[in-house]
Amino acid sequence: MKIFTPYRKKLMFKKLSSTQVIVVTVINLTLPLVLFLIGNYIARVQQQNLSVTNEVAYHYRVSFLCLLLGIVILAGINILSIINPIISLENIVDEYGNLVDINDMNANDRYFTTSSLENMFLDMLNDQKRTLKRQYQAELLRQETELLALQSQINPHFLYNTLDSIRGLALIHDVTEIADMTEALSNLFRSMIAKEGQMIMLEEEMRNINNYMIIQQFRFRNRFSYKKEVAENIMKSYLVPNLTLQPIVENALLHGLEQKRQGGEIFIKAYCTEKRLVLSVRDNGVGMKAEQLERLNRKLNEQGEKDTTANEEGHIGIALVNINQRIKLLFGDEYGVRIMSTPDIYTNVEIVMPLVPASSKDTEEFHYEE
Amino acid sequence: MKNEILRMENIQSCKNDRRILNYAYLNLFDSETVGIVGLNNSGKSTLAGAIAGFFPHEKGSVYFCEEKVHFKTVRQAREAGIFYIQETSSLIEQFSIVENMFLNMVELPDMFLHKKSQCEQTEEILSFFQIQEDVNTPVAYLSIKNRLLVEIAKAVMHDAKIIILDNVLNKLSESSLAEFNTLFALLNSLHRGILLIDAGPKNLKPFCDRIFIMREGKTVAVLDRDEIEDDLMVSLMTGEKFIEKDKLIPSNTEVDSQPLLHLKQIEYRDILHGIDFQISKKETVGILNVNKHSGSAIAELFMGAEEKYNGSIIYKGKEVFYTSPEHAVKDRIIVIPEKDLIFWDFTIEENITFTAIKNQRKFWGGMNEAELKYISSELFSKYIKQLKLRLHLQGYVPKNRLVQKKIVLCRALAADPDILMIQNPTLNMDLFSKQRIYEDINQLKKTDITLLIISQDIRELLQVCDRVVVVNDGVVEEQIPVTEKHSKLLIHKFGNQIKKM
Numbered sequence: 001m002k003i004f005t006p007y008r009k010k011l012m013f014k015k016l017s018s019t020q021v022i023v024v025t026v027i028n029l030t031l032p033l034v035l036f037l038i039g040n041y042i043a044r045v046q047q048q049n050l051s052v053t054n055e056v057a058y059h060y061r062v063s064f065l066c067l068l069l070g071i072v073i074l075a076g077i078n079i080l081s082i083i084n085p086i087i088s089l090e091n092i093v094d095e096y097g098n099l100v101d102i103n104d105m106n107a108n109d110r111y112f113t114t115s116s117l118e119n120m121f122l123d124m125l126n127d128q129k130r131t132l133k134r135q136y137q138a139e140l141l142r143q144e145t146e147l148l149a150l151q152s153q154i155n156p157h158f159l160y161n162t163l164d165s166i167r168g169l170a171l172i173h174d175v176t177e178i179a180d181m182t183e184a185l186s187n188l189f190r191s192m193i194a195k196e197g198q199m200i201m202l203e204e205e206m207r208n209i210n211n212y213m214i215i216q217q218f219r220f221r222n223r224f225s226y227k228k229e230v231a232e233n234i235m236k237s238y239l240v241p242n243l244t245l246q247p248i249v250e251n252a253l254l255h256g257l258e259q260k261r262q263g264g265e266i267f268i269k270a271y272c273t274e275k276r277l278v279l280s281v282r283d284n285g286v287g288m289k290a291e292q293l294e295r296l297n298r299k300l301n302e303q304g305e306k307d308t309t310a311n312e313e314g315h316i317g318i319a320l321v322n323i324n325q326r327i328k329l330l331f332g333d334e335y336g337v338r339i340m341s342t343p344d345i346y347t348n349v350e351i352v353m354p355l356v357p358a359s360s361k362d363t364e365e366f367h368y369e370e
Numbered sequence: 371m372k373n374e375i376l377r378m379e380n381i382q383s384c385k386n387d388r389r390i391l392n393y394a395y396l397n398l399f400d401s402e403t404v405g406i407v408g409l410n411n412s413g414k415s416t417l418a419g420a421i422a423g424f425f426p427h428e429k430g431s432v433y434f435c436e437e438k439v440h441f442k443t444v445r446q447a448r449e450a451g452i453f454y455i456q457e458t459s460s461l462i463e464q465f466s467i468v469e470n471m472f473l474n475m476v477e478l479p480d481m482f483l484h485k486k487s488q489c490e491q492t493e494e495i496l497s498f499f500q501i502q503e504d505v506n507t508p509v510a511y512l513s514i515k516n517r518l519l520v521e522i523a524k525a526v527m528h529d530a531k532i533i534i535l536d537n538v539l540n541k542l543s544e545s546s547l548a549e550f551n552t553l554f555a556l557l558n559s560l561h562r563g564i565l566l567i568d569a570g571p572k573n574l575k576p577f578c579d580r581i582f583i584m585r586e587g588k589t590v591a592v593l594d595r596d597e598i599e600d601d602l603m604v605s606l607m608t609g610e611k612f613i614e615k616d617k618l619i620p621s622n623t624e625v626d627s628q629p630l631l632h633l634k635q636i637e638y639r640d641i642l643h644g645i646d647f648q649i650s651k652k653e654t655v656g657i658l659n660v661n662k663h664s665g666s667a668i669a670e671l672f673m674g675a676e677e678k679y680n681g682s683i684i685y686k687g688k689e690v691f692y693t694s695p696e697h698a699v700k701d702r703i704i705v706i707p708e709k710d711l712i713f714w715d716f717t718i719e720e721n722i723t724f725t726a727i728k729n730q731r732k733f734w735g736g737m738n739e740a741e742l743k744y745i746s747s748e749l750f751s752k753y754i755k756q757l758k759l760r761l762h763l764q765g766y767v768p769k770n771r772l773v774q775k776k777i778v779l780c781r782a783l784a785a786d787p788d789i790l791m792i793q794n795p796t797l798n799m800d801l802f803s804k805q806r807i808y809e810d811i812n813q814l815k816k817t818d819i820t821l822l823i824i825s826q827d828i829r830e831l832l833q834v835c836d837r838v839v840v841v842n843d844g845v846v847e848e849q850i851p852v853t854e855k856h857s858k859l860l861i862h863k864f865g866n867q868i869k870k871m
Contacts, residue, residue, distance in 0.1 A: 273374040275436050290586075290609075291801055297393045301380055334431060334438075338379060338395060345605050346591045352379075 039066030224264030256285025405574035408584030423447035453525035656831035
């Protein structure tokens with residue numbers, strides 16, 4: 001465990017070595033006393049040497065003057081040691097926007113900035129600047145990569161048109177299976193690409209799953225069955241983030257049922273309560289080992305920490321963690337993904353999210369696309 | 371739209387460094403009867419405790435009627451409308467029905483309620499539940515069924531939204547159980563949610579709309595009414611696939627003519643009913659404890675039996691009777707109980723050498739300190755140092771369950787045992803710790819020590835034992851060698867016992 005951050009270390013070091021701090025403390029503690037004693041001493045000497053009528057008054061006057069002098073000296077020291085650094089910090093904050101890197105400032109300036117508070121603050125701003133710069137660069141890089149990826153991709157419209165042509169040709173030659181498969185693929189791509197990251201109607205997400213299952217049923221030659229229990233009114237009334245269920249169904253199929261020769265089953269269920277929409281995908285595939293499940297549960301419950309590193313769980317873990325993260329970012333930490341699994345027997349992934357009612361515009365858009 | 375009256379997500383709870391609940395889950399809709407089933411120590415009652423207020427959870431979320439709650443006392447839960455009815459009745463036997471009905475439930479302004487009014491209310495609720503008893507009858511005179519009905523009536527009278535029945539149905543007769551079907555339907559019609567908890571599926575199947583299956587502190591599956599099948603439930607409860615009997619290979623266990631230990635027809639405390647098995651030298655035998663009391667009773671025989679037992683224990687050819695654990699230690703038989711006994715004011719070294727002190731005593735009373743130090747450092751480096759936890763012999767025992775279990779194991783080994791009995795060695799441990807304990811047991815198997823592992827975890831026994839003795843209701847059901855081909859038979863036997871529960 002890191003006990004001290006570099007800042008803290010620096011601060012401790014400064015505190016221990018800075019003679020300034022010690023001197024200020026000593027002066028603050030001793031000066032008023034010393035001055036008071038000196039004043040007292042002067043008053044006593046005066047009292048002995050001079051014949052003063054109002055001795056006591058004189059005594060107090062001198063003491064008071066000395067105390068006043070002490071306060072003035074202390075104020076001066078405090079201005080130098082406390083107020084000046086704060087004013088200096090204010091200046092730094094004012095200039096913060098203009099500075100590219102605070103380390104670029106004159107070395108002498110830095111040297112004469114003796115206060116540990118100022119140094120710490122400068123370091124903190126510097127780090128913040130660097131982080132922002134890194135984030136900016138990462139974002140730039142991501143955009144560049146996306147651009148490159150898009151450039152290298154086939155124009156989606158060209159893809160849809162080609163798939164439609166294949167479908168037409170298949171229908172002409174009376175090969176309905178190819179026509180159905182091509183239509184399913186085209187519809188799936190249309191929704192996946194065009195509405196990436198958007199909220200879509202649950203009905204549309206279910207239609208995507210249907211299309212996906214049509215394709216996979218051809219591939220696996222109906223080795224598994226697919227059932228769903230989702231009420232019509234729920235499908236037509238609520239929105240879900242695009243690609244919420246489909247990756248989970250894909251996981252269930254490719255990681256759970258692919259190795260199963262027969263009797264595979266995928267069951268999708270949905271219900272809503274007053275505040276929540278609960279979707280679940282259940283399969284009877286190979287499932288997850290206890291250790292794997294433990295790690296995945298831990299990841300799903302780590303709040304705000306994104307871990308997309310590939311590991312032995314591979315795609316299955318990453319897909320679930322990503323969906324969980326998306327839901328938590330969109331709706332809050334009380335929602336997300338939950339998983340139950342027993343190897344070779346049962347796996348159930350449940351997605352909990354708030355009810356997001358579909359507007360009439362969403363419904364119209366969906367039916368128009370249909 | 372469903373009315374979800376209870377939702378518990380990712381519930382985690384610990385007790386004495388043991389993880390009892392680990393990402394447990396439960397939900398209950400209005401007017402629904404739901405069951406929780408799982409083997410002993412799977413966390414069923416603890417999960418119910420998290421909502422009933424007697425075992426507040428540490429992590430996770432509980433939503434009651436869609437609002438986040440955290441009940442820390444039973445009173446809070448009762449005020450919210452959650453009633454927990456357990457195996458041992460909460461009714462006071464000497465009090466009458468009406469007195470019990472209002473016990474702990476009367477708010478201050480109502481304290482001055484007339485007895486007549488209380489009686490009327492009680493009469494009304496009793497007639498509603500068709501309990502034909504006088505309201506002034508003391509509870510001690512009621513049948514088990516009527517006591518349970520009175521508790522349920524009390525819950526309904528005080529406006530409970532959820533009624534939890536923990537392990538109470540197995541006390542009822544077949545005819546009473548049939549009547550409860552109507553009762554639960556009646557309660558559901560009153561918009562009451564019912565949560566039934568049981569160790570076996572038999573009692574839950576007729577009543578439940580859904581069954582939650584728990585294993586090792588986790589909820590591993592939720593089955594709807596039409597999905598409830600015995601084989602599937604057994605598989606989920608044990609974590610091993612249940613195989614049909616005709617696909618199994620029967621077992622043949624050879625009988626040793628000169629066993630090291632022989633428990634001969636032992637009958638003890640109405641728990642062991644003529645248990646009979648033997649253990650050979652250097653063998654690792656598992657006692658698969660279907661009914662949890664049988665295993666504890668076997669261990670008790672070697673820790674000083676509370677009562678006299680019938681039958682005999684033959685050890686190294688001689689009949690023995692142990693009155694205390696020290697007595698058994700003298701014969702080099704050591705029992706490591708489920709609960710780790712740690713002396714917190716002692717150092718690790720002192721904790722380890724505790725049992726060895728007697729053996730290392732010189733005849734004039736002094737200690738052979740050099741030998742004690744040698745023993746403790748040997749055991750420490752062999753079993754504890756490998757954990758790389760910056761522990762040293764003169765340090766105090768850390769709050770780490772694995773280290774504590776290892777210290778207890780080292781303490782037992784310090785006495786140089788011939789037979790080591792370990793009761794539930796990895797109960798409520800995390801997977802990493804379990805694996806370390808299995809490694810230690812496998813290391814012990816290479817020595818001359820004979821091991822007897824008493825456990826309810828079938829997978830644990832399959833990992834470490836040479837032979838498993840299936841014990842249920844105090845009798846040996848079967849003895850099965852642990853080989854690849856016989857492990858499925860063992861699971862089948864265990865599964866069949868669970869089905870009957």
